[in-house]
Amino acid sequence: MNHDFDVVSAARNWRLDSVTPATPAAVVGELFASDVLTLDELRHRLSKPVFRSLQSTIEGGATLDPAIADTVALAMKTWAMEKGATHYTHWFQPLTGYTAEKHDSFLSPTSEGSAIAQFGGKELIQAEPDASSFPSGGLRATFEARGYTAWDPSSPAFIMRHANGATLCIPTAFASWTGEALDLKTPLLRSVEALNKSVLKALDLFGHTESRRVVSTLGAEQEYFLIAEEYYYRRPDLVMSGRTLFGAQPPKGQELEDHYFGAIPDRVLSFMTDAEMQMYALGIPVKTRHNEVAPGQFEIAPIFEHSNVAADHQQLVMQILRNTARKYGLVCLLHEKPFAGVNGSGKHCNWSMGTDIGLNLLEPGDTPHENVQFLFFCAAVIKAVDLHQDLLRVSVASASNDHRLGANEAPPAIISIFLGEELTDIFNRLESGQGGRGAEAGVLGLGVSVLPPLPRHAGDRNRTSPFAFTGNKFEFRAAGSSQSISMPITVLNTIVADAVSTLTEQLQAKLAASQEFDAALAELIRETYVQHKRIVFDGDGYSEAWHQEAERRGLLNLRTALDAIEQLGSDKNVALFEKFNVLSQREVEARQEIMYDIYFKTVNIEGETTEYIAQTQILPAALSYLKDLSAVGVKSRAVEGTTDEVTRVVDDLYDALQILREHNAALGGEEVHQKAHHMRDHVLPAMQAVRQAADKLERIVSEQHWPLPSYRQMLFVK
Template sequence: MVQGRQRVQVTPPSPKISDFFGTNVFGVDQMKHSLAPSVFKKVMEAIDKGTKIDPSTAEEVASAVKTWALSKGVTHYTHWFQPLTGSTAEKHDSFFDAHAGLEKFKGSALVQQEPDASSFPNGGIRSTFEARGYTAWDPSSPIFVFEKTLCIPTIFVSYTGEALDYKTPLLKSMEAINDAALPICQLFDRNVRKVNASLGVEQEYFVIDKALFAARPDLVMAGRSVFGHNPARGQQLEDHYFGSIPTRVKNFMMEFEIEALKLGIPVSTRHNEVAPGQFEVAPVFEEINKATDHNQLLMDVMDKVAEKHDLKVLFHEKPFAGVNGSGKHNNWSLITDTGVNLFQPSNSARENLQFLTFLVATVKSVYDNADLLRASIASAGNDFRLGANEAPPAIISVFLGATLTEVLDELEKNGNIKIEKGDNMYMKLGISKIPEIILDNTDRNRTSPFAFTGNKFEFRAVGSHANVAGPMTALNVIVAETLKQLAKDIEKEMNGGKEKKIAIVNVLRKYIKDSKKIRFEGDGYSEEWEKEAAKRGLSNLKATPEALDVYERKDIQALFERHKVMNPLEVTARHEIMLEDFIKKVQIESRVMGDLALNHIIPTAISYQNKLIENANGLKGLGLDHSAAIETIKDVSRHIEAVKSGVTAMIEARKKLNKEEDIIKRAKGYQKEVKEAFFDKIRYSVDKLELLVDDELWPLIKYREMLFIR
């Protein structure tokens, strides 16, 4: 702990979480108590069925919201939205009307506002001189109070209606998955009226001292350390994972959890992660739109609470080289309005056939659209994780586990369905005092980017800084596409005279066979799998620019348009925005490397080199052995020259690429001619100099000082 740091004491507002959970949320319970029954009914219809809220209802809601907010000392309100920057945005307006001399909040202000649509990334949808855009209230996500501001979750669209945010396509993809899944569900249960996608997001992050963060320009500017030699002890002892949480960090966790719980975010799990200084927080499952909003809000809460504890939270996917990076494990499932998890095996033959239907359809959708899933998680930061021994590889595959693999193989060959004891097997430990424990049918495979984990699929490849709406929108759409085709194929079988169950099994057998290449149960990090995947024809898109090419494909654009999620203009706009984001981040990292190398590292190394020369000359003058000093001088000199020449060449490469007008070529150039050509090369020599130069002279805070927080 940095000298002089005082631990912040944290006291929950009540011993029982239920006493303060959701107290800063204008949720269903609050609406029921403050709205007239007829108004409450209309709002619930808007939430459940997507019906439009009329002006008079909006006025009633606005009045109730204002009264509730003012009772909490709130002075301003904002439309809280998620532009394509990756973070959230808000513009605060005061309740106070100076002309009237009192607080006002109209229904029109609740429902709609007009931020500048050209100042946010839009991929060419809006020109600089075309500024009009709109935020519109999303009633399905609760209004909340954060830092004395009333926050109204909204979508963000252009004047001409195109989506400029993450939420709009996500909401449309939720409608798409419902429309596609409902007819399949009704083959098994006619009482099902709606299917909701649910999500639980496991959020990984690093925590370091705020003062140490501020002393590292690369962390401040780029979110990651571009230089830094591994400490003697990193994560190799595997003693940090699930270890005792440092007291200072635990106090920080307790406070951000309290604030999150007040906001209705159902955080339930905290623990140390694998790397030193790395941790995880996870909530229980929620409807996917709400879970996405809550994950974005949670990161904001964590950032602000960390400041109070003189800490800094790092959400970059790879802030420190040589130790594990961070991701978000997106646990996705489909739930009916009758309370059935469609990915939950059962003792019932009918329910198991339904389970297998949705399981096989999901596997088939991943096989058909693996490149789109890869593109959905592509970013400059996430590229540092993919393919390493810490996170899923860039090859998209599906892990099902031995039991389900056997079930699908049996079904494919013989048409038989065999699932013993529902979703569990039993394992005796052989110790009399310990009773039988339940062993899930599926072991966990941490090397799989898309794994079935008992009653859900875990999309593990999403980056820790990402807005989960992007990959979840893609997942919803591809599964909706397969389910639509599945319904047609089953109907065709039934029209041909097949009984319903036989028709379903016939189609499933074909889908299992067609998608078999995507299933993999082994080590996703191994070279053998890379070779095997190539034989199977699976893509291995290791870099963001090439992964994003999928958005230019006409079939992918048609896929989004067919399900009314995005039109081709919106898809290509996102492609351009993601390429721009990649270019800018690599460019920033390149500039930070150049600045640190030329203005900090090289001057320090030269100064140390001069001292060595003086010492060597002194030893020589005394007739003593100075060969070791000479060798060190040569090593320092060699690395100084490598850094200087590398930075100079990198700057020239950057200048050339900045003249390239084609954004795709420019992005791929930044990948090949800047990132791949120079980042590791320059870093190698800088990190060697860190070991050679006197510790007291080295200008950067070292890993050993940042990672082991107490």
Template sequence: MSGNESRMQAIYQITNREPMPPKAPKRLEDLWACDVFTLSKMQESLPKDVFKSVKKTIQTGESLNIDIADSVAVAMKDWAISKGALYYAHVFYPLTNATAEKHDGFVSVQSDGSVISEFAGKLLVQGEPDGSSFPNGGIRSTFEARGYTAWDVTSPAFIMETDNGSTLCIPTVFVSWTGEALDKKTPLLRSNAAMNKAATRVLKVLGNSNIAPVNSSCGAEQEYFLVDANFANSRPDLLLAGRTLFGKPPAKGQQFDDHYFGAIPERVQVFMQDVEEKLYRLGIPAKTRHNEVAPGQFEIAPYHEAANVATDHQQLIMTMLKTMAKKHGFMCLLHEKPFAGINGSGKHVNWSVGNATQGNLLDPGDNPHSNAQFLVFCGAIIRGIHTYGPLLRAVIATASNDHRLGANEAPPAIISIYLGDQLQDVFEQIKQGNLKGSKSKGVMHIGVDTLPILPTDAGDRNRTSPFAFTGNRFEFRAVGSGQSVAGPLVAMNTILADSLNWMADKLETETAKGTELNVAIQTVLKEVIDNHGAVVFNGNGYSEEWHKMAVEERGLRNLRTTADALPVLNEEAIVKLFSNLGILSPVELASRYETYAEQYIKSIEVEAKLVISIAKKLIYPAASRYLTDLSTTIAGLKEIGVDFDTECAHKVSGLTKSMMDLVSKLESSLHNEDFDSMEAHMQYLVKTVRPLMDDVRKYADGLEAEVADDLWPLPTYEEMLFIK
């Protein structure tokens, strides 16, 4: 398969790799949350009144009583030291989709030169990292450095182990000295609070009196690729951009559908089991693992958790996948499209809302037509998705996700909502003003005597929909595999809060006029489906017919690229939406646009520079050496009277010249700095730079198909995808 010396050496190392030494299996009950400072551990170590106060804050969202911080800090420190920790870290989530940490020691030097372990409440509650060194969208200048981390009581502290020791990790928010949110956690907490307030209003209108705090929940299905590190480390594009910028498609890819849910390779399964053990120790409920559609692609999915905790856990899952991959000799790729021509990776965010008294508010029950509470919340979501659909597109807009959205593997960039046959029928009846019933579940007779009769759901699923109802939750399928789920959750919570407030206003107005509650509900729901039903689509979201219908007939927006989508954040309606609900101020929202636009620009510029460098330093020399070999062979054969076919030499020469001509154009394009705005800069990258990159790749991949294998400098798709 390979002749290049470095590639042969990589293959030798992989195929002769010593397996990881076996480990004795451990009981789940012994592993579960053993490295987490859980409520039960707090109860064991805190005074009764202190524990009650902390528990109340966690469960009801009430403000933390700062007077108890010292007691909690001492207990947390003692527990961490018992686990081998000498340091603690405030963990926060800046606007990079990554996790940040500032580590400090428990050490306190005494006057006599001795030391003691010390951790005061003020150190637990507040830290001070640099507020200007992280992306902030102009909120902080370089010389204005102060920023603060603040303890998030609702997300538990945990121990992060390394081979050389342990660190106590404390989840925090991250804000500037002037009070603006510089992170993803602060808006998420605000959005949950706004949604809770609006949901409580609606539940009261519906006649509920005992109403526990309403929270959103999240279960994110994480897709990823594994490539052996011996290959990955020989690919500058994988190292610096996270995706292959060059690579001829392999003869066999995913066309046989033989990888999805196939037998997991043993080496990969050992990696997965190690990841899961670490996650269980951190209280992360990893539930599902399997092969995904593309060769070398896999998935891990946890149970649903409260949105804030699930977001923190999702960041830990990404960190753990990357860390453990290195230990097992892999590189874990979380880029949405690391390989051209095969499926990319998403992160399907399963989202619901509920509380301890009314339960899951998106569960229709057996008879959704008679479940007024569910229909009101579902109607609010329909209104929200139609009114603010472009916002959902904007919060999943990245340079990497642009490669995936709209292809025959991921939902299109047009945001629509799938309800399924049962719910669509119910809302159609509401629209007609004659709600009578709903389609029931069925049974499936398989025709094999030994198999039981299987129950079937009332409707099928739709993998082409970006926002699909899946039984008792909605699945936002367009989120990218490398993204934090915080941004999508903030958007969904915010949209729902706005629509629930609208619902409450309408229902309160109707009932104040003396309208019977059920009649008022049907009246409001009919208004929703009349005015916002255009966003409901149960068909094939990949089809050209839908794309035309969505835009021309239904008025939905097709925001194909990040350059098209991000400016939505600057639209007046979106600014008012976040501001009125107290989730993001105009300044905070503007900072996010600036940050994400800047990240988009830098990502493409880095890729373009890599294309130039790899083409010049690796591919061009390989092609030149091959041409030299060919010309020497041709000349030698000609001397002895052999007429040798020169077509290959001419083809390689032509491909090489075309590639290098385009490399020169690409280099020149990067010198253009004459832009009136970031939006203009992004559009230039989409319309000028990226097409040039694609053109360079076309000729480079053509060369890979012609140049002798022993000269080709980059690990190939065949090697990276199929050798494990």
């Protein structure tokens, strides 16, 4: 098969019928949040008493007053229809990691044979999707189908547009008839409330009584690949599994480091601009776009917002990227490792805590030495990460992320904290009882008179750290590019709530023992750091020496997703989630079961796809090439040598394929965790053996015979 026509098509055959130019005036003045039912919009559409009641729910966490539901629903329907919406949907996030929606029309027939637009408080507050058809981990059975979606007023309703119209999307939670959470939003909202209660108690001790609410904030970077459609649909592995299960390394990959921050190709830049315009209309505060390290890889990043809204927005970012790419003859790949041999994609979660009066609790003061409140909350994070390394690792565990974690583009599976030179020095001085200043920021001279001196941060960055302090936030870098960020945020909120609660109780005990506040606080921070400083590491997380050092320190090294998932249901973790009403034991066990099931099904699909492609495409292509070689009829060392080499590797492929076929058929047991372990321990190695032989063949079989688009084509033709 000759892919030359595909190359030409991929390079040339993309055109847009019409475009809407992006202008600063339009974005700032008219576009941003134009498809969002904002508080300001509601202020103009609701009476003052109704608006104040709703505002107290959205901003203050007060219980929703059902009496205002009909009034709010009418305003929402009117606004949505003015925006062109004909349908509405309860938009929710089941345990698939994706979003779900069932559309209902605003139109209702009348007895007179006409129709009217109807949407009341009942439809706004609650809907009833089928709960048995989503992952439930045993919380629901096929014959127990009832489940409910419940309106989340803290995340604004929005309009999703398509070529022929628009739909009103209402963010909702999803729960079973028996009350268990069947989604990712409900535990997240519970964890936000847990953090709020714990931190407010701590702030009272610091005299910050004016703060009435604390939330976690988040900005989630998103990495992704783009390839031409022409190639995507000729790769069954990409279509079925999201990653290439075969592919020889091209002569050039990312070794020249020329793609990172390079000039963005016009086709890609047009796609990015289009996607950003849609995101702006939905109120998503995207800020940054650039080429990433690997060829064909890019990144988009927003600024901070409330973590619940950020999680909703992150799901929309992924959806918009996928949908918009198709308009430009491209396909957006969100898999953590779509191409072997080049960097995979992550989703860095920049996490912090803030109050309703604008106080960032992880923002140092004029000097971190003077800001003991900052050090208190920083110490709480250190304690939380050390005590709950396992949960942080679980929160990013998946079969796809296993291909990325620990490689040279992602942090290792060992959880550690990078504090930076100055902050580490401060804690070390507290530990030793020293005062004074340590490392200071200063100015970075560039040695050229026409260039201005640059202010230098007091600490460098560490790209190998899974959890790094970056000035006024912590960056959790282990999250995978395709996953929902709700679970990592839920875990972060919960473990920090626990640590803050414990430190607050310890500080209160010291004060009750007649210790002076500053002395008690300094002693508590020092004790906490001494107890948990094993988790702090500022060196090279990729080095083998760190693996040995981490083991000596007693840190966990949960190398695979299954190693991590096994930790989720431990007594410690169940007790933590139940303590803060984030997840019940039954909900934890259900999530563990679902994670095993998704792992098993993911690798099972990959294994069967590998078998299918190798058997029906690669093996026939190699045999056809052998046949053509034998028909040459020329006595030549080139012909004989090539024939011998292809024959040898084809036999290796055939032998490996038989082993994979056996493991695919075996499945490994009846229980889902047995099947998952069979996939990891037997199917994945068998797949790798098949790939190794196939990739050797790709380097020697004629390109006219090879059935799959190559890495050279997919990564470099834009």
